[in-house]
Every structure is written in structure tokens, then in C-alpha cells.
Amino acid sequence: MKTTIKQIGQHENESVTLGAWLANKRSSGKIAFLQLRDGTGFIQGVLVKAEVGEEKFKQAKELSQESSLYVTGTVKKDDRAPSGYELAVTDIDIIHEASEYPITPKEHGTEFLMDHRHLWLRSKKQHAIMRIRNEIIRATYEYFNHEGFVKVDPPILTASSAEGTTELFHTKYFDEDAYLSQSGQLYMEAAAMALGKVFSFGPTFRAEKSKTRRHLIEFWMIEPEMAFMDHEESLEVQENYVTSIVQSVLTNCKEELAVLERDTAVLEKIQAPFPRISYDDAITFLQNEGYEITWGEDFGAPHETAIAEAYDKPVFITNYPKDIKAFYMKPHPERDDVVLCADLIAPEGYGEIIGGSQRIDDEALLQQRYDEHSLSADAYQWYMDLRKYGSVPHSGFGLGLERTVAWISGTEHVRETIPFPRLLNRLYP
Known part of the structure; x- marks a missing residue:
């Protein structure tokens, strides 16, 4: 079922698919954390290597910032998350792998940001x-x-x-x-x-x-x-x-x-x-x-x-x-x-x-x-x-x-x- 991050609370414990961009990511051994956005909001997607397989896990770890993808997973309640939910990812389908993104998660000057x-x-x-x-x-x-x-x-x-x-x-x-x-x-x-x-x-x-x-x-x-x-x-x-x-x-x-x-x-x-x-x-x-x-x-x-x-x-x-x-x-x-x-x-x-x-x-x-x-x-x-x-x-x-x-x-x-x-x-x- 396709949905949006804003509506994701309506699908707790259900499997959904989001069209999203990768805002940021980090990995810890056999778990990857994808910060996803879709225009309606932001949510964290969690991939466990043992559950998605070697190939999908490798794809996720190598994704560049602002790449676009379809993400499928189960909606889990998480009171620590800003939206109150996170996505236990079961599959990803890459739409477009972005070139090196100029605005990285670090400080940039105002003029640079205004130019971009x-x-x-x-x-x-x-x-x-x-x-x-x-x-x-x-x-x-x-x-x-x-x-x-x-x-x-x-x-x-x-x-x-x-x-x-x-x-x-x-x-x-x-x-x-x-x-x-x-x-x-x-x-x-x-x-x-x-x-x-x-x-x-x-x-x-x-x-x-x-x-x-x-x-x-x-x-x-x-x-x-x-x-x-x-x-x-x-x-x-x-x-x-x-x-x-x-x-x-x-x-x-x-x-x-x-x-x-x-x-x-x-x-x-x-x-x-x-x-x-x-x-x-x-x-x-x-x-x-x-x-x-x-x-x-x-x-x-x-x-x-x-x-x-x-x-x-x-x-x-x-x-x-x-x-x-x-x-x-x-x-x-x-x-x-x-x-x-x-x-x-x-x-x-x-x-x-x-x-x-x-x-x-x-x-x-x-x-x-x-x-x-x-x-x-x-x-x-x-x-x-x-x-x-x-x-x-x-x-x-x-x-x-x-x-x-x-x-x-x-x-x-x-x-x-x-x-x-x-x-x-x-x-x-």
C-alpha cells in the first residue's frame, strides 16, 4: 500500500511503500539507518541485514544523499521519533542515484546556501x-x-x-x-x-x-x-x-x-x-x-x-x-x-x-x-x-x-x- 510519511500513523503494524529521498544515512555493523523524506515529513527507515539480504543491505549502505527510491516496510510505533513512528524496511527499489550532493550535513555559509x-x-x-x-x-x-x-x-x-x-x-x-x-x-x-x-x-x-x-x-x-x-x-x-x-x-x-x-x-x-x-x-x-x-x-x-x-x-x-x-x-x-x-x-x-x-x-x-x-x-x-x-x-x-x-x-x-x-x-x- 502506498502512503506518505504524514499519513503513516494510520498504518501502524502494516506494510506500506513510500516514495522518498534519502536525506542522510548511517550504519552500525549489520543495521543501516536511512533518514527519509517525501515532502510531507521525515522518518527513519531501519534495515537489518539478516532480514533484507546481503544485496539490498549493500545497496542501502552505498546510496548517495538525495537519491530517490521506493521503500517498503512495516510501520512501527516509536515514541523517540519526531513523527512517533519508524519504518522497519523490508525492501528498497532505487529510482535514481543522485550525483554528489553539494549541501552536506555540515555548516555552510549563507551565500552558498542562497546560491543553492x-x-x-x-x-x-x-x-x-x-x-x-x-x-x-x-x-x-x-x-x-x-x-x-x-x-x-x-x-x-x-x-x-x-x-x-x-x-x-x-x-x-x-x-x-x-x-x-x-x-x-x-x-x-x-x-x-x-x-x-x-x-x-x-x-x-x-x-x-x-x-x-x-x-x-x-x-x-x-x-x-x-x-x-x-x-x-x-x-x-x-x-x-x-x-x-x-x-x-x-x-x-x-x-x-x-x-x-x-x-x-x-x-x-x-x-x-x-x-x-x-x-x-x-x-x-x-x-x-x-x-x-x-x-x-x-x-x-x-x-x-x-x-x-x-x-x-x-x-x-x-x-x-x-x-x-x-x-x-x-x-x-x-x-x-x-x-x-x-x-x-x-x-x-x-x-x-x-x-x-x-x-x-x-x-x-x-x-x-x-x-x-x-x-x-x-x-x-x-x-x-x-x-x-x-x-x-x-x-x-x-x-x-x-x-x-x-x-x-x-x-x-x-x-x-x-x-x-x-x-x-x-x-x-
Whole structure:
């Protein structure tokens, strides 16, 4: 019977066949131990020479790392094994004997591993990170579908910037200028006016020459947008969503978290509601902690980390100054110098994982913002139309998938949280 490592617990004491790759091996006299992987997990296969015969035993001992094979054996419960089972091998059938594998079970430099990213993905830790990423994506769809959101796909090629910045990748669209999208948000606002509550999940691009552990050139974002919803209601959606994905990973990725040696006690504390601190109070807190920062400046990584360390849950920093935020954010009703927005800062120094706001719904005020930011009326006319034809209060946010994966999995650098990272000076493989 063919099965997978993930399903092997359903076949205790039965004979099964796995299609697998040899991740590693060792032998001790008349016993060989094969570390096998099949994409769903890892398991140890044990060959006893007396049971499989001289020829099969010799084949197993001579197999090279990452060779592919069919392995047949009896599933045995073993509480010492990460999966809880091992395979008492009765037969092997070699599919392909691999050439000398470049990534051996030893330390390799980051640049070497990144050059071999297409192979590095096979390692146990990278496998665990990708499985956690997949679970976050699965849980995202589950949460928003359950809450009545409609999935909408915004374009990747756009005629203008979502935030009026210059950090865009330019390309030619026949005889016009076009750019790779840095956010689907504006299009999601249009979708929300049609469908009420919507979300997108797709790639975004920032031509930002940053080399920090938190930045990628190409990354994926989840961007919900909600009609008839104010800022405070949006914050509740955000904290419930984050709570949901963390709890899903804790429930469904126990083995992966163990492989990564993630301290799950800190994740178990992640339950809504999350604490909130205003930008004003955050500035005061940082100044009292000895940071040289004045009101009106944006926060850098050290500032976000210092604020996060004061809490054991993600923390919302609310009501940033208008001048350092995007043109579309709605002003605070009691102050014209700050806007109704929030950044959600993850614990343990992982930085901002969500940025969100209530959007301007007044046509005259949005026109004023166009003028202040020197935005092209022609390029943004369709966005203004949303305020002319049935405008309503609406809010939304964007969650960066890779930073969220890094935080939940306990991975230091976001380059390991996406299958093939695009970094400054790295477009290969």
C-alpha cells in the first residue's frame, strides 16, 4: 500500500511503500539507518541485514544523499521519533542515484546556501518553515471565508503607485509607462464598494535598496478591505485574524515548530485583544528609555523592538502623524495632525507585520490630499470616483506574509520564509 510519511500513523503494524529521498544515512555493523523524506515529513527507515539480504543491505549502505527510491516496510510505533513512528524496511527499489550532493550535513555559509536555494529547501528546517508558511496561508483563507469576505485579485501591473512613492519597478506597457504593484489596496477599496468585505493575497514589489533582515524586494501580502467599517472595528478584525493564524499553526504544525526549536509558550499567549499605544505615548516611552527621537519622526527597527519588549503580545501603535503616512488615511476627528491608522508590531523584535487605517471617504478632502502630494488627477480619477458614487466609511489593512512567518516560526531573517527570495543584488535562483 502506498502512503506518505504524514499519513503513516494510520498504518501502524502494516506494510506500506513510500516514495522518498534519502536525506542522510548511517550504519552500525549489520543495521543501516536511512533518514527519509517525501515532502510531507521525515522518518527513519531501519534495515537489518539478516532480514533484507546481503544485496539490498549493500545497496542501502552505498546510496548517495538525495537519491530517490521506493521503500517498503512495516510501520512501527516509536515514541523517540519526531513523527512517533519508524519504518522497519523490508525492501528498497532505487529510482535514481543522485550525483554528489553539494549541501552536506555540515555548516555552510549563507551565500552558498542562497546560491543553492533550490536544494536548500529540502533541508529539515527549511521544510518546516515552508510548511508553517503554508499553514498560515491555509488559515488565512479559512478565517476570511468564515467571516464572509470575498477573495479578489488586484492587478500586478499598474499605472501609478498606491502610496505615491518612487520606490517602484518601472516597465513599459506597450507605449505606456507601467509599474509593478507595491500594494493592491486601492483596487481592493473599489472591490469593497462592490462586494462589502474583500481580501487579496498576492505578490507585491518594492524597489527599496534595503539589506535588513526584515526586507525583501518581492513579498506577499494579505490585504483585506471593508466597507461600512471604522478604524476601531478594523483593529478587532486584525487582532482576531492574527490570533486565528497563530492558533492554527500551534494546532497543526507541532512537529515543524519542534524542528525549529520554537518556544511555543510565547505563541500560546497570543490571544485577542492586543494592547494599544498611541504614537504620542510611544514617543514619550522611547524618550524615557533614552532614545533620541522627536515627535514627527517615523520609527525604525530599534524603536519598534523597544516598544514590543514592553508587551508579551503584538501591540498596536495608533494615530501616527499625518505627514509620515499615506495620502489616503482619514484624519483623526479631534486632531488634524494625526490620522486614524495603526501598525501592529510583533513581539521578539520581528517588527511591523500589519499596517492599516481608516480611509478618507470625503471627496473634497481626498482632492486636497492629491494636491498636497502632487498626485496626477488623471491617474487617480478612478480612485476619486469611489468618493463620488456612494462613498461610505471604510477601513483596511495589509499583513506581510514573510515577516509573519518569520515571527511565528522564530526565523531570524525573512529570506528563509519565502521559497525563492528576491533581495538586493540577488535574482538567482
